[in-house]
Amino acid sequence: MGETILEVTNQRTAFATGRGLLQAVDGVSFTLERGKILGVVGESGSGKSVLSRSIMRLLPGTAVTGPGSRVVLNGQDLMQMSEGELRRLRGPQMAIVFQDPMTALNPVLTIGKQISEVLTFHLKMGKRDARRKAVELLRAVGLPQPDVRVDQYPHQLSGGMRQRVAIAIAIACEPDLLIADEPTTALDVTVQAEILDLLQRMVRERNMAMVLITHDMGVVAGRCDEVAVMYAGRIVEKAPVTELFRNTAMPYTAALFASIPRVTDPPHRKLDAIEGRPPDLINPPPGCPFAPRCRFAEEACRRTVPELEGTATHQWACIKPLNREVAA
Amino acid sequence: MHYLFRRFQRLFIVMIVVTFVTFLLVNILPGDVAYEMAGMDSSEAEVEAIREEMGLNRPVLIRYAEWVGGIFTGDWGRSFINKEDVWHAIMQRFPVSFELMILAQAIALAMAIPAGMLSAYRPNGRGDRIIGAIAFASVSMPSFMTAILLIYFFSLHLGWLPATGYEPLSEGLWANLKPMILPALSLALVEWTILMRTLRVEMISVLQENYIALARAKGMSNRRILWVHALRPSSFSMITLLGLQVARLLGGTIIIEQIFGIPGVGRLLIHAVYTRDFIVIQGCVTFFALAFVTANFLVDIAYAWLDPRVRTRGAHG
Numbered sequence: 001m002g003e004t005i006l007e008v009t010n011q012r013t014a015f016a017t018g019r020g021l022l023q024a025v026d027g028v029s030f031t032l033e034r035g036k037i038l039g040v041v042g043e044s045g046s047g048k049s050v051l052s053r054s055i056m057r058l059l060p061g062t063a064v065t066g067p068g069s070r071v072v073l074n075g076q077d078l079m080q081m082s083e084g085e086l087r088r089l090r091g092p093q094m095a096i097v098f099q100d101p102m103t104a105l106n107p108v109l110t111i112g113k114q115i116s117e118v119l120t121f122h123l124k125m126g127k128r129d130a131r132r133k134a135v136e137l138l139r140a141v142g143l144p145q146p147d148v149r150v151d152q153y154p155h156q157l158s159g160g161m162r163q164r165v166a167i168a169i170a171i172a173c174e175p176d177l178l179i180a181d182e183p184t185t186a187l188d189v190t191v192q193a194e195i196l197d198l199l200q201r202m203v204r205e206r207n208m209a210m211v212l213i214t215h216d217m218g219v220v221a222g223r224c225d226e227v228a229v230m231y232a233g234r235i236v237e238k239a240p241v242t243e244l245f246r247n248t249a250m251p252y253t254a255a256l257f258a259s260i261p262r263v264t265d266p267p268h269r270k271l272d273a274i275e276g277r278p279p280d281l282i283n284p285p286p287g288c289p290f291a292p293r294c295r296f297a298e299e300a301c302r303r304t305v306p307e308l309e310g311t312a313t314h315q316w317a318c319i320k321p322l323n324r325e326v327a328a
Numbered sequence: 329m330h331y332l333f334r335r336f337q338r339l340f341i342v343m344i345v346v347t348f349v350t351f352l353l354v355n356i357l358p359g360d361v362a363y364e365m366a367g368m369d370s371s372e373a374e375v376e377a378i379r380e381e382m383g384l385n386r387p388v389l390i391r392y393a394e395w396v397g398g399i400f401t402g403d404w405g406r407s408f409i410n411k412e413d414v415w416h417a418i419m420q421r422f423p424v425s426f427e428l429m430i431l432a433q434a435i436a437l438a439m440a441i442p443a444g445m446l447s448a449y450r451p452n453g454r455g456d457r458i459i460g461a462i463a464f465a466s467v468s469m470p471s472f473m474t475a476i477l478l479i480y481f482f483s484l485h486l487g488w489l490p491a492t493g494y495e496p497l498s499e500g501l502w503a504n505l506k507p508m509i510l511p512a513l514s515l516a517l518v519e520w521t522i523l524m525r526t527l528r529v530e531m532i533s534v535l536q537e538n539y540i541a542l543a544r545a546k547g548m549s550n551r552r553i554l555w556v557h558a559l560r561p562s563s564f565s566m567i568t569l570l571g572l573q574v575a576r577l578l579g580g581t582i583i584i585e586q587i588f589g590i591p592g593v594g595r596l597l598i599h600a601v602y603t604r605d606f607i608v609i610q611g612c613v614t615f616f617a618l619a620f621v622t623a624n625f626l627v628d629i630a631y632a633w634l635d636p637r638v639r640t641r642g643a644h645g
């Protein structure tokens with residue numbers, strides 16, 4: 001067993017809305033070790049971003065965190081920390097890369113300034129050292145002409161290059177935990193693989209741990225050690241990638257696999273989006289939240305919410321898992 | 329290049345319109361300078377003789393053309409009353425008015441920026457509501473009323489600052505600033521509120537931006553996020569307003585210079601109005617228009633500083 005970096009226990013995050021409490025994250029637990037990549041996959045609205053912000057403790061004022069929720073980073077309980085203490089961890093111990101690189105960088109500050117400020121702020125580096133380090137980081141993330149780019153503004157860079165800059169910012173203080181929230185969703189298909197390869201390389205080279213969030217099963221394949229599938233704020237299946245692919249238990253996971261675009265597809269083919277819509281998180285239906293959309297759902301599925309069960313390496317939240325007629 | 333040309337084109341049109349309207353207004357108004365010069369108990373014939381001598385009997389358009397031609401060649405004419413060169417008279421008093429306006433805007437900004445930030449940081453929070461109430465009270469009072477209250481309180485009651493007077497900078501910085509504080513504050517107390525509200529609205533939306541979320545995720549402090557990350561992108565409307573306010577401020581200084589006995593362009597203008605010295609009036613108004621256009625030209629330059637996107641666009645085309 002490697003060194004545990006992140007331990008999330010029963011994380012529950014809700015938002016106070018006009019219609020009532022919206023349960024965006026509903027009892028998520030997992031642990032992540034150094035050097036490992038955890039993929040978090042789910043449709044849009046399944047709570048992935050709220051989960052990532054819950055871990056970083058960067059929630060808006062309307063958010064309510066459930067009483068039993070615990071996030072432990074490097075042995076420190078984040079729930080017990082003051083805002084000032086958390087601030088010292090953001091950057092040096094945990095960092096995040098956002099989805100949309102076009103809006104994630106400040107339009108009025110140079111690239112160099114946006115990288116070096118974390119160095120001067122957290123590591124108390126001098127201005128010139130910080131600038132030199134910024135150029136070095138830009139080189140490390142594969143930005144061409146880093147010593148020219150360092151003085152440029154975000155609008156002078158392409159989307160892919162901006163995402164490289166965002167990654168440079170995230171790894172600047174050598175954090176132990178890196179959260180990448182759909183880091184390639186807003187990018188051209190051709191650059192997506194480059195950015196994912198870069199993230200993977202950074203995690204391996206710097207021996208970090210990464211949570212890689214995506215709605216695309218195709219992204220996690222071959223890159224993650226373990227994959228957690230999210231639906232309606234819960235983890236509904238979790239397993240190492242190959243196990244998940246070979247022995248898919250949840251019909252929802254199977255549907256996600258079916259929606260991966262294939263190279264053999266004719267261009268612009270419409271994806272097999274999963275039929276139906278995610279449940280209302282303010283007034284969830286009774287029973288399994290996926291039941292209303294599930295081909296295999298039975299009466300029992302609509303009665304009780306299934307708990308995560310299974311083996312030490314593969315868990316699912318389904319009372320009628322696929323490929324397992326004999327097991328149960 | 330093209331951009332600059334268009335700007336000058338606009339400036340030219342503005343100046344023609346402003347000078348023409350002023351000229352007409354001043355010349356349509358009843359009572360002319362000839363009466364003033366001839367004295368109270370002069371005969372109609374004497375007044376007519378003065379008109380003849382000064383060319384006041386010629387058609388309005390001809391006199392306008394003459395005067396505007398002079399403006400463009402640097403000859404702003406001479407006062408009918410004391411024969412002082414108009415350009416010279418304005419330039420002598422302008423630094424005083426300029427200092428007053430700069431000081432007023434500086435005080436207004438120094439109040440508006442922190443207050444606007446605090447309001448935007450927690451909209452509808454307690455700080456926001458207190459600031460909103462103060463701003464409302466402050467903007468409800470016209471500057472001359474504020475001036476009278478300030479004089480009463482700080483000059484008469486506390487005796488901290490003089491109620492009237494002006495000292496040139498050669499007397500020392502503090503001696504120069506001291507009598508300027510209350511007049512500048514009177515102007516600023518009206519101007520800061522609208523700057524503050526504009527900044528507040530724009531900053532509330534900037535604080536929702538992804539790059540602010542990223543700054544938080546980088547562990548930056550709230551103060552740094554507000555001052556370094558949010559202020560500049562939130563300042564566009566405020567800067568535009570700063571330029572437009574110059575017009576109101578020019579009007580404000582006329583009254584305030586009068587109340588506080590400050591020898592600025594406003595006083596020159598008021599005096600010229602009393603004496604029907606219309607060439608001075610025309611000169612002052614033209615000068616105000618020029619000042620306004622110049623201020624807004626500076627605002628355009630400030631945009632480039634605020635927003636690198638404008639800057640590089642300029643560099644490419």
Ligand SMILES: Nc1ncnc2c1ncn2[C@@H]1O[C@H](COP(=O)(O)OP(=O)(O)O)[C@@H](O)[C@H]1O
Pocket residue numbers: 015017022024042043044045046047048049050051060062281
């Ligand atoms: N600040 C917020 N206030 C209210 N509801 C929110 C807020 N942020 C997210 N939500 C809701 O939480 C749910 C999960 O959102 P999110 O985590 O962004 O999904 P995704 O998996 O696409 O990242 C959605 O239903 C969304 O509408």
Ligand SMILES: [Mg+2]
Pocket residue numbers: 048049050181182
């Ligand atoms: Mg998301």
